[in-house]
Every structure is written in C-alpha cells, then in structure tokens.
Amino acid sequence: MLASAVPNGIHELTPLDGNPSNRANLQFVFFYKNPSSSESGLQLRERMSERMRQAFHEAMSHYPILYGEHHRCDDDKETPPNEGGQSPAVHIIVSDSSKQTQAPRYDEHDVSELVSDIQAAHYNWATWPAQLLSVSPIRVRLGSARELPLAHVVVTWHADGMGLLVSVDHSVADGVGVSVLLNQWAGAVRNRELLLPVDADHAAAWRQLVETADEPQPDWFVNYVDSLPAVAPEPSGTESAGIADTDPRAPVEVERALRRNTHALRVTRAALQRLADDNSRGGPVPAIRLAYALMWQRYMAAMARGSDPDATCLINVIHSARAVVGRPHYIGNAVCPVYSRRALGSLLNASVADVAEEIGRSMHAITAPQWLAFTQLFHDAPRRAKLLTLFANPEALQLSVSNISRVPFFDVDFGFGPPCHATVYPMVIPGFAVWTPLQADGGLHILWNLPDHVFAALAQDKELARYVDVLF
Template sequence: MAVTVEIMRSTVLEPSPESARGGGKKVPLTVFDRASTDGYIPAVFAWNGPAPTNDALKDGLLAAVARFPHLAGRFASDEHGRKCFHLNDAGVLVLEATADADLAHALAHDVAAHINELYPKADREREGEPLFNVQLTRYACGGLVIGTACHHQVADGQSMSVFYTAWAAAVRTDAAVLPTPFIDRSATVVARNPPAPAFDHRNIEFKGERSSTHAYKVLPMDRIENLAAHFPDEFVAGLKARVGARCSTFQCLLAHAWKKVTEARDLAPDDFTHVRVAVNCRGRAKPPVPMDFFGNMVLWAFPTMQVRDLLSSSYAAVVAVIRDAVARVDDDYIQSFVDFGEAERGGIEDGGDELASTAATPGMVFCPDLEVDSWLGFRFHDLDFGYGPPCAFLPPDLPIEGIMIFVPSCAAKGGVDLFMALDDEHVDTFRQICYSMD
C-alpha cells in the first residue's frame, strides 16, 4: 500500500527581535561558498515514537537559528551585482505533515517510493526563497521524520552537523546555554598581498577551458539507479587488516568501493580513474579555523590510478594513493585557493565573468570517475531531541552517476552505510561483488 503524505501547515519562523543576530548585514560569498553546489541539499532522519511535539521542535529550531543567522537570511545582490547573503532574519520555512502509515512499515517497504515527499522542495532560482527549509512528518504510529533542505552555498556538511546538534540540544535543554558558532566568513579567506595563487584553480574547483567536467556525459534520470550497501564493523575490521598499516574507516572503505565500482564498470585496463574526495580544510589551514565554523570550507583531493593498477594493487597501495592525494590539500594549497578567490573577485567587480563551480549537476555521469562525501564524523547519537538518536538516515534520490556518501549506520550493531548512484547497467555486477575482498 502506497504511503500518502499530506502537508497540513506551512509557516515561516522568524527569530524574535530580541534573539536575532543578523542585523541586516550583507555578507559576500567566499570563494569556498562559490565552489560548492549552487543548489539545495536534502537530509532526512527518522525517529520511532514517542517524539517531541511540533511546537517543541519549532521552539528549539528558532532558538538555534538565531545563533546561525545565515540560515534565516536570504540571497541578495551587493553593490557590484554579485550574489551575497542578506542577514535579514527573514526566517526559515517549516512544513508540518502527516503520513497515513506506521513508520516501521514505511521504512521496511515504501520509503524509497515516498522519500521525495519527506523534505521541502526549494527553488534556487526563486528570489526570496528561504535558505533553510524543514518538514516535520508524523506517522500514524507516532514516529517522526525530519527532512531538511539547505542551500549548499550557506553551509557544508560539517557546518550542518554542528547546527543539527545545536537544534537537538535546544529542544532537550535550556536554549539560553547553547554555544554560539564561529560565523565570521571573512576570517577564512585572508589573502596574501598581493594574491599569489600557485595552482590552476580555474580548471579544478571551477569550470575553465580545461576543466574535466566538460568531458562527462549525461544520462536520462531513469538510467541512474540508487542503491545502498551496509558494511558491518566486522567487515571494516577485515578491510583494515588487509591494509595492514594504520588507516581510517573512510580510507579503507573508499579503497574498497573504488575497486569494486571500477570492476563493475568493466573499464578498459589503460583507462584512468579518479575519485573527487571532499576534504574539510578547517584543521588544515594555518592558523586552523575552528571546527564549529559555520559556512563552507571544503576543497577536493583527486586520487588517480590506471584501471589495471587499481584492480591489481593491494588495499594498502590504494589507501596510500588516497592518503597522498588528500595530504596535498595542505595549507599551501588552501592559501593558493584563497588568493585565487581574491584575484578573481577583483576581476569580476571590473566586469569579468562570474566563476562557475565544477560541482556536479543532475544527470551527470562521473564514469570512469567517482565523487565521495563522508558523514562519518557526524555523531548521529547527538541528534537526540529528547527521546534518543534517530533510528534511520533516509537517503534522498542521488541524481548523479558515480556519487557516493558514507554515513554511520543507525543500526544497533553499528557499521557504515554506503549510499550511491550508478548506471543501471552496472548495478547487478556491483551487488554481486561489493562484499568480496578479492
């Protein structure tokens, strides 16, 4: 039986004048913001009943958003006509909905069919659109699903994990004692004088004439199939034993997934394949940026191997390639990127073309490459609104072939969940081999 989700109420919640901290300021997007996806990113979490009331969730949301003024702001244009943040405390959109099924039944049978009804649909092109949107969906059993859609130029995954944790704490405890995040974006983009970019950022983070994004194909959306794989703690331990040397859960799982997807794609041995790996730059910059900085501070590493070498190499060798590529996103590279942003900002203000990010767009096919994001640092057990952590993370449709997301499993025994999208021609083979360590 199909699950019907009905929107019962739509409200824009605005911080009170006493708590609002935006002050009407206009804040420029940083070069990190401009390199991120120009669109809304959904996140959907489920809790078994009992759950806090909608009023409690909305009160906590308001208390938390007051400390994160970018979320309650809007996009606007500055005096040069460039997109900026207007911290006008215009508020966040909250939808309240009901679902005519038990949550357990929906999770077991129907969630894939109605996942897109569990978070707000935001239009990045519509002027005045809220930058953060929430949907609270109540199931017949008392279960709760919270779906959000946040514009990526507002915040990266690390930032949103800080916000979600603050929201949960505001519902559980006295909102007056919530910590205030670090929100000074200008502190993350201090360029040298004069700027001295040393890398080809126009063709790496942005779409220049030599950018690799020009070579990627596009597939009809019905050819891009979403799938999931669960890797128990025992499987991860086995991978680490294969590596031998000390390595992170992310590194060993990425090495494994890279091998298996490449094998499933049946690529030519002479082909090259790379992975676009999101790298949190907060701790890599000098001086380091606080981990509770709210904004974007991600760049990408590109571990690259020839197909024959990737498939024949040991896990230790593949992990070493990944580790070396990530290590190259160091302070020198970050400073070069910041300097590039400063130099380009001056050129655009003088009439030059706006930068366009190399972030993927719906229908894009990364094959023979991959893109990976990790939420393994997101402590889901902190997402406790007073009745325990979520029972499930529900992946929205991934509309890009070759994108992968690693998420800590909400299952009682732990482990890691991999959510990904592949060309449907390669899905059956990947499923057959995804747990083989040969």
C-alpha cells in the same frame, strides 16, 4: 512570526561562505525510533509536535541570517558595491519583514499523506530507512530564489517514530553550520538553555590561511582528514541499534519506483574489521581508506568491461578540512579533493591494500596552496560549471567519494534518544558516491547514484560481497 526580534542588517558573504550563486540546498535526513514500544507514533506526535514547533522558532530566532534574502549587486541597486570594482558581491540582507517566506519554515506530515504530497507539491523524495517515505523541498528555479526560505524543516510522523528532513541553503550552512542549528533546536526541545552562536571572524581566518600558505607544512592535509580507525569504538550503550542485520523493508516496489538510480550499500563494523585484517601490511591503514580502495576497484571493474586496460581511472576523495578554519560542519569550501589516478589494468590487478596506500600517498601530497586554489575554484562560475560537467559524465572511469565522518549529527537528541540514522541526501549526479559513517553501529552507510547496468554488475561481484551488503 519572530520578525520583531530580528534586527535590520546586511551580512556580506566572505570567501568561506560557499558559492551563493548556486541555489541548490543541502538536504539532510534523520530517523528516530520511538523511545518505547508502548507509545504509538500518534501519541509521540501529540506529546512532541507543539514543543518541537515552538522550540524550532525559538532556536532559529538567534540567527538573523536565517530571516534574510540573497541580493546581488548586478540586480539590486540597493546592495553596496564590491571593493575595487570586482565581480558583483553577494549579500544576505536581513529585514524585519513579516513575509512568511522569509522566515525559516517548519512543516509536519503523517506518513500516510506523503505519497499524495509528493505528487501535488513536486517534492524531492528520499527513502531511508525501512517504512519511512520522507520528502524534502527543492528549489523551483533560480529566479524565484528569494521567494523560498533559507532553511526548511519537514517532520514526518509514522508508526515507528519520527523522520526529520532538513533543507538548508549553502550560504547558511557555511556561515552557521547545520549541526549547530540542529543542536540548538534539540536543546530548546529538551528545555535546556540555548547557547548563543559564536560570531566567528571568518574573514580573519581566511586571511591567516592565505598568509601562511607558503610556509612548509609536512603532511598538512593529513592532519585534518577525517578517518575511521581500524577498530571502531564500542557503542556507548545509549545509541540506537541502527540498521538491522536483516532488511525489514516491505514496500520495495514503491521504493524502486521513486528512488530512480539511488542505491544503498552498507559495510558493518565487523566487515570493516575483516577488511582491515585481510589487508594488513604490518602497519595500520585507516579502515575507511581501505573501503575507498575496495569500492574504487570494484566500481571500475563493473564500469570498464571491454575497456582499454591502459585507460586512466580516477578517484576523487573529498575530505573535510574544516579544522583549518574552525568551522563545525562539512560542506562548501571547507573541503579539499584528493585525486588518485591509475591505469585500469593495474588497478584491477592490484591488492586493496596497495590501492589504499596509493590514495594515502595522494593525501600526504596535498598542501595549503593547493587547498586555497581549490576553494577559489568555487568562486569562478565558468570553471566550476566545467568541473561539474566533467564529473557528471556517467561513462567516465572516475569515482567521487565524500567523507563526512565526525559531523556530530548523532548528538541531535530531542529528548527521546539520538537518531538511529543520519545522512546527507546524495546529489543526483551519475557516478557520484556519498559515504556517511553510520556512527550508531560503527559501520559505513553508502548512498550511491549508479546506472542500472553498473549496479547489476556490482550486486553480483563476489569480491565486493565479502565486505559490503547491498540493501537495495
């Protein structure tokens, strides 16, 4: 469609561009409400559909990498060799081919069509928030990776507004930034002038980080960690109301049949403040860190009934460190894990404030060399597979938390207000938790993949219920 505007070229992926051998896409879910009660979902679609479609292709045409395909030296002789005879390099090759599968893909659905679409097209599913059954494409198999677009958007229209699902390849998200792509698109819909992408020198940023890794840097990682203040800022007045205090969902049976073990929890802004007030130690502890501590403690209480009190419990907190390399998004190698270990009996008997302080001490111990070592892990496929296998053990006494606060998804305004909800769809790995600060109301929205028996125990946990609402 826009192939003539895309130059030929080869874009070699730098160490900052993730691990392209892992073909899993990142999936993002947004929900927008109608700007007024006088406009139906059908009227909103009639007014916005063609404008959004045209603006999508206009905005994406500024990024030639989106019109490319992955190529590896070991299976494509035309790909340039890697320096020094190292492991095969991965490149994205951009051409002016008119193949429809090569261009970023844009689809639309009415909400009434989605159930049959899921069955017919083998779509993955996500259900959030109320009355929105949304779908997102998934990779079929590794061998067909070149047949699929590097970016795929699905827009769902329904009575209450619009759902937006974005599926983006890891390498594209690393190299460009999901929030940059979406804001370019939203700006084009609003008829504002497109801002051309900045051609950041990722390789230079990486070299600078390596060269300075041995220099003393007190509290290096803490300076770049995303955290929520104990008192969240008041809404500006332009934000949507977010999730209602009561749960308005009606098709619970349909949701339960589709979502498998994915559960949703919420910590409101008031509950965050109450959690901070109840665990004050004379000095401020970030509210989000207290939430980590609470969830780790209560999760282990649900997981470890009958376990040895001396057994070691592990929490792995992954924070964005993107400020280090100047990248405007969260994923891939712009992260660093913070590991905290504690004996089960000690964890369950400790206060939430004590556990939060321990997590904080682990964060202060992270250094630049450790972060570099972790990023290199993503380029060592056997070690990475072993690590993921370890964390996929549903019986392990460990919890993984991903913090993606400050990602500017609530700035993505197509002209009828910011989204009232935005999230990264949780990876279906037992024991993993995905946390997304719900900036629309200042609280936390938690998507968690849990075994049924663990979720049942958490739902009855009185200490958890003081601060956390179990939505489903």
